Amino acid sequence: MEELSGNATWMLELQAVESLGGKALESQIADYVHKHRPDIKETTVRLELTNLAVNANGRTSMPAGKEPRRTDGGHKFDRLFKTGTGEQAVYELYDPAKHGVWEIYRNADASSSHGTLIRKLDDREDIWTMLAKYPTFKSGKVGGSQSGQGSAAFIWRAVGYLIEKGTIEPFSTKKKNAENLVLSFWKTVPNAPDINRNLQEVGNARSAWREWLGDSNSVLHTENRPLTFNSALPMxxxxxxxxxxxxxxxxxxxxxxxxxxxxxxxxxxxxxxxxxxxxxxxxxxxxxxxxxxxxxxxxxxxxxxxxxxxxxxxxxxxxxxxxxxxxxxxxxxxRRVVQSADKNIDLKGRRIWKISLGEAGIEEGVYEDSIQQGLALIGFGGNTDFSGVQSREDISKKFRHAVPNSESDYTVAALNTFIRQVKIGDILIATQGNLKFRAIGEVASDYVHVPRENDTYSQGRKVNWLCVYEQALPYQELMENRFSQRTIYELRAGSINPDKLAKLLAPAEAEQDxxxxxxxxxxxxxxxxxxxxxxxxxxxxxxxxxxxxxxxxxxxxxxxxxxxxxxxxxxxxxxxxxxxxxxxxxxxxxxxxxxxxxxPRPEMLEHRKIDGIDLTELLTVLNQRIEVLLGRDHLLGHAYFIDVDSLPKLIAKFQHQIIPLLQEYFFEDWEKIALVLNDPRKAKEHQFLSKPEFDMTTLFGANSNAGNGAPRWAINATAFELPDSYIGIYAREPNP
CATH class of the missing domain: 3.40.50.300 (P-loop containing nucleotide triphosphate hydrolases)
Structure with missing residues (x-):
C-alpha cells in the first residue's frame, strides 16, 4: 500500500488495518482511530469503513454527477474487503485476485440510493443474468454524466468478460470513461463492427452490439447453451x-x-x-x-x-x-438509506415507540447530534440529571425542583416513559413532524445524562440507529395513521404496520432504494x-x-x-x-x-351460448349499431358479459346495466335505442321497447291544442324473459 499522508478518517482506518497485519475487527479499527483523533465519532468510523469496503451495500451511495467507482484504487474507495456483520465484522486489505472483481455503476433501473448498482462478477452465467436484467440504454452521450452511462459500462464489461472467458481488463485512469469502456473491451471482440465513430450516440452503439451479437452466437457461449441476446430475460x-x-x-x-x-x-x-x-x-x-x-x-x-x-x-x-x-x-x-441494519432484527417481544428528536425544522441540530452520537435525546427538565430515579414520583420531584413554575404533568409523563418504561432492545421511530419519519433505532442502554451547552436536551438513551434516511419518508410507509405530536409514546397494534417495519429493518433494505x-x-x-x-x-x-x-x-x-x-x-x-x-x-x-x-373484445366471450343466445354475436352487433349511430367512444365492453353464464344473469344484465347505459348514451332517444336493439325487425312480443297506444281526446278533450304529443315509449318486461328477444338483436331477418 502506498504511503498515506494526513489524518483523514479513512486514511487512519487503512493505517489501522495495515498496522494490524492486513486484517482487523471494526472495534480494533475504531480504537486506533480514536487514539489518533479522539474527536472523530464512532458513527463516522463506521460510515468511512463502508466507503472503503468494496463489497459493502452502503458503498452504493454515490454523489450525483460523479463517475462510477472502480476497483482500480487511487482513492478512498475499494481499499478493504468486509466479512461478517455487526461487532464481528472483519476488514482486510482488498485483493481482487483473492476477493473477486466488484463493480459499481450508474443505472437508471438500479435499486439503490443514487441509481447505482453493486455486483460481484463471478462467472459468465452470472454476468449474463445481470446483462439480461439491465440492458436498457438511455439516449445521450455515453460519457456524459447521466444514467445511461452505467448500463453502457456494464454492457462493455460483460462483453469483455465473456469474450476473455474470465479476464476483465481494469479501467485506465488516463482515458475518458466512455472511451475506455469501448477500447478496453470491444477491441477484444473478433470481427466486431466499428462503433467508435458512433460512440456519442448510445442508441447506435446498442444497435451495433445487438446486431453483431445476434450473428456471432458461437463466440458467446456456456457449456450447456449458447448465450444469445434473444435468450435474455424479458426487459x-x-x-x-x-x-x-x-x-x-x-x-x-x-x-x-x-x-x-x-x-x-x-x-x-x-x-x-x-x-x-x-x-x-x-x-x-x-x-x-x-x-x-x-x-x-x-x-x-x-x-x-x-x-x-x-x-x-x-x-x-x-x-x-x-x-x-x-x-x-x-x-x-x-428513498436514500444513509445507514442501514446489517443483521436481521427480531421484533418479537419488543415495544415500539415514537420519539421526536427536537422540533422539526427548528431544532435540527438535536436530531443530527442524536444520529451522529448514537443517542436519543429529549429536552424536558433542563439539564437535570435523572439518574437513579425509581418511580414517577422521584421524577416529578426532580422536575419540580428544576422547573418550579411548571404546572404541566405532560412533561413528567414523557420523562417517565423515556427513562423508566422504554427498555433496552425496544425500537424507536424518530419522526419529522407528525407526517414523516426519518430514522429507526434500537435502544442500547438505560438512561444516561448528556450535559449540553447550547440547549437543554440532556436526557438521553444510547441507541443503535438501524436505519437512517437522507430524506424523511411519509408515514404511510410504516403506519396505518399519522403520528401524534406527543414527544414520546408507544406505537401499538393497529397504528403501526409490523410487516412494513420488518421490511424496513431487513439488511437488504438499502438495496431497495x-x-x-x-x-x-x-x-x-x-x-x-x-x-x-x-x-x-x-x-x-x-x-x-x-x-x-x-x-x-x-x-x-x-x-x-x-x-x-x-x-x-x-x-x-x-x-x-x-x-x-x-x-x-x-x-x-x-x-x-x-x-x-x-x-371491446367480443372474442373473449368465445361464442358462449346461453339458451341458444351467442354472446359474441350479440355484443358484436350491438357495438356495430352503436358505432354507426353514436361513435366508437360509446361502445359496450366485453366485461359486461364476461360473468354471464345463465339466462337469469343475462336478463339482470340487460335490465339493470345495458338498457340504462343506452339511455345515458342516447339521452333517452328511445327510437335510436330501439334501433340498437333491432326491435323494429322483431316480433312484437320480442321487442324490449314498445309504443303504447292512447287516445289524445280522452286525455285532453276534443278542443285541446295538444296535437299528437311526444312519442311515448315503454319497456316490455316480458321480452326480457324470452331468449328470442336477444337472438333477434343480431338476427339478420325478422323472427317468424
Missing part, C-alpha cells in the same frame, strides 16, 4: 406515463394489475389469482398507490396543501403543509388536469425527470421545498371515453402520456 419496456383508454367495460382497471406487474416484476407469471395476490403484496408495501380523479380532486390532494389541525399539547389550531398522494409517492421513490413505484390514476379524464397537476405537468416528462440530462426542479408553492419527479415513478391512468373523448383531453396531458386503446 421492462413500460413507458413512465401511460393511459389505458376505451369505452366502459373493456377491462381498463382490470388491466392495470398486469401493467403494474410488468413494471415492478417483468418476469412474474401466474394465473389471475396469483397476479392479484402479487399486486396486493406490492400495494401493501407501498410500491403501488391507487387514486381516483373526480371533479373535486385538487392540487392540494395530489401534490400538497395546507390542512388545519389541533395541536394535542397546546390545544391550539395549527395550519400545516400536508403532502398529497403524488408527492408522498415521489418522496418514497427517492429507488425501486419502481406505480401510481394508478383511475378515471384520469374526470379531473381538472391543469388544476390537479399544476406545474408538475412538465416535470412528469421522461426527459425532465431527476437524473436525466434535461432534469427540471420547481419550488412548491406551500412548503417552498425544491421538488422533482424521480425517474422510477410510473403513472398509469385509465380513461373512460364515454365520459370524455381523447380529442377533448387536456393537450398538455396528451403530449406527456403514451396512450393504449382498450377496445
Amino acid at each position: 421492462p419496456t413500460e413507458p413512465l406515463n401511460q393511459i389505458l383508454y376505451g369505452p366502459p367495460g373493456t377491462g381498463k382497471t382490470y388491466a392495470t394489475i398486469d401493467k403494474a406487474l410488468a413494471i415492478l416484476e417483468p418476469d412474474f407469471s401466474g394465473n389471475r389469482a396469483a397476479k392479484k395476490a402479487k399486486f396486493d403484496e406490492y400495494a401493501a408495501a407501498g410500491q403501488i398507490q391507487f387514486v381516483t380523479f373526480h371533479q373535486s380532486f385538487s392540487y392540494e390532494d395530489f401534490v400538497e396543501g395546507i390542512r388545519a389541525e389541533t395541536n394535542e399539547t397546546t390545544r391550539q389550531l395549527e395550519y400545516n403543509v400536508e403532502d398529497g398522494v403524488f408527492k408522498r409517492l415521489c418522496n418514497a421513490a427517492r 429507488s425501486v419502481p413505484r406505480v401510481l394508478i390514476i383511475d378515471e384520469i379524464n374526470r379531473g381538472n388536469i391543469s388544476r390537479i397537476f399544476g406545474e408538475l405537468i412538465t416535470l412528469i416528462e421522461s426527459s425532465k425527470r431527476s437524473g436525466q440530462p434535461e432534469a427540471l426542479e420547481v419550488t412548491l408553492p406551500y412548503s417552498k421545498e425544491p421538488f422533482s419527479v424521480p425517474d422510477n415513478v410510473y403513472l398509469l391512468g385509465t380513461m373512460n371515453t364515454a365520459d370524455r373523448s381523447l380529442a377533448g383531453l387536456d393537450v398538455a396531458l396528451r403530449r406527456r402520456f403514451v396512450f393504449e386503446e382498450m377496445p
Whole structure:
C-alpha cells in the first residue's frame, strides 16, 4: 500500500488495518482511530469503513454527477474487503485476485440510493443474468454524466468478460470513461463492427452490439447453451406515463394489475389469482398507490396543501403543509438509506415507540447530534440529571425542583416513559413532524445524562440507529395513521404496520432504494388536469425527470421545498371515453402520456351460448349499431358479459346495466335505442321497447291544442324473459 499522508478518517482506518497485519475487527479499527483523533465519532468510523469496503451495500451511495467507482484504487474507495456483520465484522486489505472483481455503476433501473448498482462478477452465467436484467440504454452521450452511462459500462464489461472467458481488463485512469469502456473491451471482440465513430450516440452503439451479437452466437457461449441476446430475460419496456383508454367495460382497471406487474416484476407469471395476490403484496408495501380523479380532486390532494389541525399539547389550531398522494409517492421513490441494519432484527417481544428528536425544522441540530452520537435525546427538565430515579414520583420531584413554575404533568409523563418504561432492545421511530419519519433505532442502554451547552436536551438513551434516511419518508410507509405530536409514546397494534417495519429493518433494505413505484390514476379524464397537476405537468416528462440530462426542479408553492419527479415513478391512468373523448383531453396531458386503446373484445366471450343466445354475436352487433349511430367512444365492453353464464344473469344484465347505459348514451332517444336493439325487425312480443297506444281526446278533450304529443315509449318486461328477444338483436331477418 502506498504511503498515506494526513489524518483523514479513512486514511487512519487503512493505517489501522495495515498496522494490524492486513486484517482487523471494526472495534480494533475504531480504537486506533480514536487514539489518533479522539474527536472523530464512532458513527463516522463506521460510515468511512463502508466507503472503503468494496463489497459493502452502503458503498452504493454515490454523489450525483460523479463517475462510477472502480476497483482500480487511487482513492478512498475499494481499499478493504468486509466479512461478517455487526461487532464481528472483519476488514482486510482488498485483493481482487483473492476477493473477486466488484463493480459499481450508474443505472437508471438500479435499486439503490443514487441509481447505482453493486455486483460481484463471478462467472459468465452470472454476468449474463445481470446483462439480461439491465440492458436498457438511455439516449445521450455515453460519457456524459447521466444514467445511461452505467448500463453502457456494464454492457462493455460483460462483453469483455465473456469474450476473455474470465479476464476483465481494469479501467485506465488516463482515458475518458466512455472511451475506455469501448477500447478496453470491444477491441477484444473478433470481427466486431466499428462503433467508435458512433460512440456519442448510445442508441447506435446498442444497435451495433445487438446486431453483431445476434450473428456471432458461437463466440458467446456456456457449456450447456449458447448465450444469445434473444435468450435474455424479458426487459421492462413500460413507458413512465401511460393511459389505458376505451369505452366502459373493456377491462381498463382490470388491466392495470398486469401493467403494474410488468413494471415492478417483468418476469412474474401466474394465473389471475396469483397476479392479484402479487399486486396486493406490492400495494401493501407501498410500491403501488391507487387514486381516483373526480371533479373535486385538487392540487392540494395530489401534490400538497395546507390542512388545519389541533395541536394535542397546546390545544391550539395549527395550519400545516400536508403532502398529497403524488408527492408522498415521489418522496418514497427517492428513498436514500444513509445507514442501514446489517443483521436481521427480531421484533418479537419488543415495544415500539415514537420519539421526536427536537422540533422539526427548528431544532435540527438535536436530531443530527442524536444520529451522529448514537443517542436519543429529549429536552424536558433542563439539564437535570435523572439518574437513579425509581418511580414517577422521584421524577416529578426532580422536575419540580428544576422547573418550579411548571404546572404541566405532560412533561413528567414523557420523562417517565423515556427513562423508566422504554427498555433496552425496544425500537424507536424518530419522526419529522407528525407526517414523516426519518430514522429507526434500537435502544442500547438505560438512561444516561448528556450535559449540553447550547440547549437543554440532556436526557438521553444510547441507541443503535438501524436505519437512517437522507430524506424523511411519509408515514404511510410504516403506519396505518399519522403520528401524534406527543414527544414520546408507544406505537401499538393497529397504528403501526409490523410487516412494513420488518421490511424496513431487513439488511437488504438499502438495496431497495429507488425501486419502481406505480401510481394508478383511475378515471384520469374526470379531473381538472391543469388544476390537479399544476406545474408538475412538465416535470412528469421522461426527459425532465431527476437524473436525466434535461432534469427540471420547481419550488412548491406551500412548503417552498425544491421538488422533482424521480425517474422510477410510473403513472398509469385509465380513461373512460364515454365520459370524455381523447380529442377533448387536456393537450398538455396528451403530449406527456403514451396512450393504449382498450377496445371491446367480443372474442373473449368465445361464442358462449346461453339458451341458444351467442354472446359474441350479440355484443358484436350491438357495438356495430352503436358505432354507426353514436361513435366508437360509446361502445359496450366485453366485461359486461364476461360473468354471464345463465339466462337469469343475462336478463339482470340487460335490465339493470345495458338498457340504462343506452339511455345515458342516447339521452333517452328511445327510437335510436330501439334501433340498437333491432326491435323494429322483431316480433312484437320480442321487442324490449314498445309504443303504447292512447287516445289524445280522452286525455285532453276534443278542443285541446295538444296535437299528437311526444312519442311515448315503454319497456316490455316480458321480452326480457324470452331468449328470442336477444337472438333477434343480431338476427339478420325478422323472427317468424
